[in-house]
Amino acid sequence: MKIICTKCGSTNIICEVWMNPNTGEIHHFSDESLEYEACWDCNEYCLLTDVDDTKETLQELYKSFKGSNKREPGYLHCDVMKKDGMKGVNVYIKIGKTGIADKTYGIDSIYTCKDLDELSSLCDFNKHGFSIVNCICFM
Ligand SMILES: [Zn+2]
Numbered sequence: 001m002k003i004i005c006t007k008c009g010s011t012n013i014i015c016e017v018w019m020n021p022n023t024g025e026i027h028h029f030s031d032e033s034l035e036y037e038a039c040w041d042c043n044e045y046c047l048l049t050d051v052d053d054t055k056e057t058l059q060e061l062y063k064s065f066k067g068s069n070k071r072e073p074g075y076l077h078c079d080v081m082k083k084d085g086m087k088g089v090n091v092y093i094k095i096g097k098t099g100i101a102d103k104t105y106g107i108d109s110i111y112t113c114k115d116l117d118e119l120s121s122l123c124d125f126n127k128h129g130f131s132i133v134n135c136i137c138f139m
Contacts, residue, residue, distance in 0.1 A: 001050060001052055001053070002050070002051045002052050002124075003015075003034065003048050003049065003050050003051070004048065004049060004051055004124070004125055004131075005039035005041065005042060005046050005047075005048060006046060006047045006048065006049050006081035006083070006125075006131050006133065007039065007042050007046045007047075007083055007085060008039060008041050008042050008125070009124075009125025010039055010040070010041040010042070012039065012040045012041050013037060013038065013039050013040065013048055014037060014038050014040070015029055015033045015034060015037035015038075015048060016029065016033040016037065017029045017033065018030070034047065034048040034049065034050065035047055035048075046085065047081050047085075047087070047133065049081065049123075049131055049133040051123050051124045054123040054132060054133060054134070054135060055120050055123045055124075057134075057135045058076070058116075058119065058120055058123060058132070058135045059120075061076075061135055061137060061138055062116060062138060065137070065138035072095070072096075073095060073138035073139060074094065074095060074139060075092045075093065075094055075095060075107060075109060075138065075139040076092065076093045076095065076119060076132075076135060076136075076137075076138055076139075077090065077091075077092055077135075077136040077137050077138070077139060078091060078092075078093065078132050078133075078134060078135050078136055079091065079132075079133055079134035079136070080110070080130040080131060080132055080133060081130065081131050081133045082129060082130045083129050083130065084129075087133075088110065088130065090136070091109075091110045092107045092108065092109040092110065092139075093109055093110060093111050093112070093113060093119065093122070093132070094107075094109040094111070094112040094113070095112075095113055095115065095116070095119060096112075096113065096114050096115050107139075110130070111128060111130075119132075
């Protein structure tokens with residue numbers, strides 16, 4: 001598990017947890033607890049993301065897409081968190097030169113990556129100004 005601040009990439013963060021107050025034992029934290037929690041480095045509330053969990057979902061969706069479509073996907077439909085703190089919901093990221101024209105779907109993609117490895121790296125803190133925080137499906 002690697003949970004980071006989507007603004008600065010720091011792991012110096014805190015979030016709400018469900019715990020047994022008698023023992024202090026942490027039971028779990030919910031997906032909602034990653035939204036608008038605090039980063040000590042930004043010194044403010046921000047959205048956190050579980051990088052490994054997002055990458056895992058990406059791989060599962062990819063295998064599933066390849067299994068049922070017998071081709072490489074042309075786009076990832078996903079949610080992103082931008083460095084300015086704005087959430088991008090239902091955005092598309094184009095994947096390499098798959099031969100699928102934007103006109104096919106009438107899609108405006110926010111970014112074009114060269115392959116699945118680069119796409120996966122976008123789930124982590126990166127230089128492109130946004131991080132993928134939720135993978136919806138491949139197209
Ligand atoms: Zn931060």
